[in-house]
Amino acid sequence: MPGVFRLAGRRLAASLPVLFGAVVLTFLLMRVLPGDPAVFFASGPNAGPKEIAEVRHQMGLDKPIPVQLVLYLRDVATGNLGRSMTTGQPVVADLVERLPASLELTFSALAIALLLAVPLGIAAALRPHSLIDHAVRFLCTMGVCVPTFVSGLLLIYMFYFLLGLSPDPTGRLDVFATPPPTHTGFLLIDSLLAGDGDSFWAAANQLVLPAVTMALFVLAPLARMTRASMLAVLGSDYIRTARALGLSRPRIVLVYALRNALLPVLTIAGIVFSTMLGANVLVEKVFSWPGVAAYALDALLASDYAPVQGFVLLMAFIFVLVNLLVDVLYGVVDARASAT
């Protein structure tokens, strides 16, 4: 076990240059983009050059870029990511408010995707080139082909508009409901902590459609990877040996084959998770989900530097953490990996 901590410590230290690079690069990129935020935000009906200069001064944009960068790095080091002009709030407060929403959605989507993809992948691998295999391939292709905003809108149209089964697709909780007291920011957990079954049910209901929309999109990499790696494992010598020894089929597939086949799936799941968290902006937009990706996009369109920079830093940090977690899990699944 101490090995795990040493590994974690070493990996975190090694990721520092990456985080630093992400901060500096985003900072510079935002400044290279055309569009002057001061002009954008001073666009009141009578804002003249004087008001624009005032906004520029307030935003600190009248200083030379190297000075701005040093000031920004100092702020970041003290945990201050600046203030968003689009929401008027400090970026840290916005991210704190919105990150749980994104995480809750992404975790749920990943859980749904894994619960679907792994059995489908196994089924396809057990009968390669059969009808089942083709059906799984078809489902995966459809999932990837249909963009999330299309599948999202279709699901809304069907389950909310036509059938009326889903609650209205606006945010994490019915607007007329009282949210449970905030502890973790995860509504499912908070409502359970408060012992509020109604809230839990309401939050879960709101979550289903967006989570399914996202899960459909990432079904393909997970199912395909499960199938490929399962096929490789099922053809290996030790499985033949196990079969020859007369072990039951479920035991061979689920215990001996699956455990080894899961390694690449785990890697892909880590990547899929990080990608979903940053790239689920369309789902967040379609379902009015108050998450971080939609927040960053709004800020980007408004040339609002601070939130975009904060968002990239947060994503880089999460990416580092997820990769670390995957590596640690690797060790749990495969003893050989923990030695390296």
Next chain:
Amino acid sequence: MIRLALPALRLATVLLCGSVALTSHANAQTRAETLRQVTGNTINTLDPTMPGSTREAFGLSMNVYDRLVTFERKPNGKGFIFDFSHLRGELAKSFDISPDGLKITFHLRPDATWQDGSPVTAEDVKWSLDRAVAAKSLGPPQMMTGSLTSPDQFSIVDPHTVLVTLPTPDRLALPNLATVYAIMINSKLARAHATPDDPWAQTWLKDHTAASGAYIIDTFKPGEQVILHRNDAWKGGKDGKLPFFKRIIAQTVPEAATRANLLQRGDADLSIDLQSSDVPEIEKAGKLKVISTPQFNAFTMVAFNMRVKPYDNLKVRQAIAAALPYEDMFKAAIFGRGAPLFGAKWTDMPPNGTFPQPLPEHTDLARAKTLLTEAGFPNGFDTTFSYSVSTAQINDPLAALLKESLAKIGIRVDIQKLPDAQFGTDVTAKKLGMFTDTSIAWMTSTDYFFRNFFTGDQRWNYSSWDNKDLETLAQTARFERDPAKYEQDARQLIKIAAADMPEAMLWQPSQDAVMVPSIEGYTYWYHRQVDFRDLSRK
């Protein structure tokens, strides 16, 4: 490592420790007494004078803060429109204007209270007015248009009377006090949160209110939702009446299709920003009420930047104005939902001094070709036509038609769709040659339109028009107290604009307010937002 990890640590700490619960104020109110508005945009501040305030933040402030005075409204079609020429007291019970027009006396309501229960005093009003003209905010440049520039102009006569003194009898002084920025603030409360660096409590008022208005903020989540409940002690209503709705939910729903779904299912009550292409269909289906109001304080135009060649040439501008396919653009871009500003029959002098009004612009390709040859471009020229990405839905078809039509007289157009921030920057830097946008004025005085949109070096003078006669005339008109003479000046201003063609006027787009049939009293306001105080459910 520790230094860089701090923001995340802080995130984690806050996540774990949690914050206080957001309990909504009054769940007892029924759904019928609750209004749910859905919008694609964000309310980003509670202080409308903050630079960067969104239009939705302006709308919210009308419901939360009182002004000294407010515009009346008048019936128009199925709804109402604001009446710029009639004002009534809001926080003030009444007001008198001295015969020379230099002194406006406001008599405050003796029984008016702030939302924290303390009485409204003349001292509060004086502080609020001072703030509007002195704080570094959106306030001063707007107040200036009504000759309100210095705190010295506001004095306390007695605890319930405030006097505003003007250097000149400015027709826009009183209307300016009814606009978004002239909010009345509980000065004792605000001052308690002021700092030496921030004497006007601008930081605190971004997320807090010190108001006396009809609604009180329950929840303020920028980018998600704002929930309000009615202030039952409000005195500023017309004839002292309270608004109908006890609870308001203003929710941000970014996807227009979802907003339409919510309305059609009856889960939301009102939206003013559905996709314009969806509205005709919704109207035809007949299940929802649609109130379309041409935005009579706005105009969409094709602007020619006179600082960029060849648009400094009058004949080039006239040639393009004669080549634009007005009718086709009107139908393709806004589905004919609006009021045309082209095709007027008059030639020399407009029939009246109202602006914007239709100008004598007609599609006439032969005339356009002749003008272009006379301008020295018999073979046309290459140019660009720009607009912002957020307006693409309307301007894509418009630009395509413009390109096609100008090609017929030899002008080759390259269409540039620019990100909003870049478009704004380029317009301000006067870099774009020909482009389209919509200008909106809060005050519908002709001289105000001309001073804001056709003079000076600022962003909104899109064509960088520099005409000394026009400038003088607009300033004269501003202080003209004789209505007949003012009308004459206004007509003269419009005549100059029609002759000089700084911008080819296109139309006034409609604002389509879509609501469930039970909602009544919808009013189109100069700030183009919903005033919840007007609405009721039958």
